[in-house]
Amino acid sequence: xxxxxxxxxxxxxxxxxxxxxxxxxxxxTVLIATDGESALALVEQITPDLxxxxxxxxxxxxxxxxxxxxxxxxxSHLPVIFMTGLSETEHVVQGLxxxxxxxxxxxxxxxxxxxxxxxxxxxxxxxxGSRAALxxxxxxxxxxxxxGRLLWCTPKAKQLLSELFPANGDEAAGLPPxxxxxxxxxxxxxxxxxxxxxIEVGGRKMELAFLSSTGPDELLFRLTETSTVPDExxxxxxxxxxxxxSQVLLWISRGKSNREIGAILAxxxxxxxxxxxxxxxxxxxxNRAAAAARxxxxxxx
Numbered sequence: 001x002x003x004x005x006x007x008x009x010x011x012x013x014x015x016x017x018x019x020x021x022x023x024x025x026x027x028x029t030v031l032i033a034t035d036g037e038s039a040l041a042l043v044e045q046i047t048p049d050l051x052x053x054x055x056x057x058x059x060x061x062x063x064x065x066x067x068x069x070x071x072x073x074x075x076s077h078l079p080v081i082f083m084t085g086l087s088e089t090e091h092v093v094q095g096l097x098x099x100x101x102x103x104x105x106x107x108x109x110x111x112x113x114x115x116x117x118x119x120x121x122x123x124x125x126x127x128x129g130s131r132a133a134l135x136x137x138x139x140x141x142x143x144x145x146x147x148g149r150l151l152w153c154t155p156k157a158k159q160l161l162s163e164l165f166p167a168n169g170d171e172a173a174g175l176p177p178x179x180x181x182x183x184x185x186x187x188x189x190x191x192x193x194x195x196x197x198x199i200e201v202g203g204r205k206m207e208l209a210f211l212s213s214t215g216p217d218e219l220l221f222r223l224t225e226t227s228t229v230p231d232e233x234x235x236x237x238x239x240x241x242x243x244x245x246s247q248v249l250l251w252i253s254r255g256k257s258n259r260e261i262g263a264i265l266a267x268x269x270x271x272x273x274x275x276x277x278x279x280x281x282x283x284x285x286x287n288r289a290a291a292a293a294r295x296x297x298x299x300x301x
Contacts, residue, residue, distance in 0.1 A: 004121055005029040007048040009039040009065065010083065011057045019052065019108075026114055036060030040068055043075060050121055052113075055084035055095055055103075063098040070099035076151065079120040083108065140223040141211075148180030157223050164201045179208075183221060186210040231299055238298045241282060248275040252288055253295035 006028045008019045016032050023030045031048055033039035037060050039051070051069070055062040066080045082095040082103040095103050101120050104113050140160060142153040153161065165176050175183070182197045186208060196209045207224040236246035244265075251261045258269040258276070265272070276288070285291050 003027060003029045004050065005031060005046070005048040006117065007031040007033065007039065007042065007051045009033045009036065009051065009057075009062065010054040011035055012054070015054070015083075015106075022110055028117075036062065036065035036068075039065055043069065043078075047075065048078070049124070050117060051078060051080045052117075053080050053082050053100070055082045063094055066095070066098040066100055077124060079124050081113075081116060081120065142183075142221045142223060143218050144175075144180075144183055144221065145217045146184075146219065148175065148184045150175050151218060160206075160223055164204060164206060182208050183210075183219075186221070235295055235298055239283060239294070241279065242275075245275050245279050245282070248272055249279050249291060249295050252276065252279075253292040253299070255292075 004027075006023055008016060008023070008030060009032075010016050010019070011034050016034070020030045020032060031042060031046065033042050035057055039053075040060075051066075053062040053066055062082060062084075066082075069075050069078060069080065079101045080099060082100045083106060084095070084103060085106040092103055101123075102116050104116065140154065140157045142157050142161075143151045145151055161175075165179070179199060182199055186197055196207055199206050199208065209222045209224070211220040211222055213219055232243070232246045232250045235241060235249055236243060239246070239249070241249065244267075247265055248261055251264060256264070258272040261272045262269040276291070279291055280286065283291055283294050285294060
């Protein structure tokens with residue numbers, strides 16, 4: 001069974017020895033660093049599952065070390081728990097503002113520390129698993145902080161952004177100011193899930209939709225490129241259908257029955273069914289649900 005790896009960053013030998021023994025006995029693999037620079041160098045070689053960070057160290061302190069860790073795309077998910085003898089509110093706030101998920105005060109209560117470690121490891125696994133699932137599903141999703149700064153995006157969204165904004169379509173470059181304004185406007189204009197906005201770029205249209213808050217300062221949005229071509233024409237072009245077949249398929253994808261489609265198109269339900277049979281053959285599917293799913297994929301591609 002895989003052991004979770006914890007990086008302990010502290011400049012005190014006694015604390016390092018105590019935590020190493022305790023964590024090893026609790027079933028963790030332990031890495032150690034005696035200062036911030038050493039910690040940053042170590043994580044370039046090995047990515048731990050969690051970091052225990054002393055807040056006050058000579059040279060690069062724990063707060064700045066955490067900020068630098070969080071500034072790295074591949075490490076931004078890493079949970080950091082601060083250890084400090086400073087219990088004043090401003091130091092707690094400083095640690096959380098730097099990107100820490102929690103803090104414990106010295107002298108450390110072992111049972112409490114282990115409980116916090118296990119909770120944050122479980123949360124990190126859930127978050128990482130959810131994001132991996134979204135990536136695998138090919139969704140066009142983007143996550144930003146409250147100011148509109150791009151935190152991460154799925155591969156599909158990254159590809160779309162790079163096409164629409166060649167100089168800005170990645171996490172490092174961020175998003176163009178006009179897109180940031182759109183995203184923050186969606187969030188602060190009521191913050192309702194499903195709120196939408198449209199932006200036009202070089203003759204192409206992109207719909208921005210706010211989905212939810214997925215963290216203390218993480219907002220999730222869906223991107224959809226909307227076509228200027230009518231949906232039925234798009235289905236006709238992409239699926240090699242006749243005009244009437246594409247009309248029938250479009251209404252099937254919108255949940256209409258044969259009788260309802262017949263009324264909309266001014267044809268009999270029997271004629272609707274005949275067109276639908278041809279659609280099944282051309283698409284290589286066996287039922288309405290599969291045909292509708294194929295239509296939706298074509299319209300949202």
